[in-house]
Amino acid sequence: MVEIVPFGVEAWLNKREKSAKYDISQSTIASLTMHEVLNLDGNNGQEFYSMLDQQKMNYGWIEGSPEFKQEVAKLYQHVEPENVLQTNGATGANILALYSLIQPGDHVIAEYPSYQQLYDIPKSLGAKVDFWHIHEEANWYPDINELKKLIRPDTKMICLNNANNPTGTILDKQFLEQVVE
Structure with missing residues (x-):
């Protein structure tokens, strides 16, 4: 049985979004x-x-309109339109990636705090999730040495949210290359 934890920010928004005087919770x-x-x-x-x-x-194009896919492919180097998959926002893309790649027993490292689906969906699929904490004193960056300690032979995925939600921190190219290494 798949158990999905209630999505905290959405539950909070459902109660308060329309009545709040100031809404600083959105990333849109x-x-x-x-x-x-x-x-x-x-x-x-x-x-x-x-x-x-x-x-x-x-109904429209099942996998996205050819015109849309061509325009998106132009934004990247070495990406052909047939390799572009149109989804319902980044949330839809995240769900597809997580559902297709994560299986029970897999190990996932998730930046934390981060967008809740990036750690709770792998948990709901039976993965073991370890948190890679971000640090206020380091401008909300995680520590690359902490990542090295979290990696195991069965680590299947490292989930980053860039720009981070909730802090807005953008991890630079050099740091991301260290993660890839």
């Missing part, structure tokens, strides 16, 4: 009204509505 950009979205074309949405009038309202 400020929302736009439909009026603001339509005015992004500088023509009161006329271009959008013209395009929408030509679209059939069907």
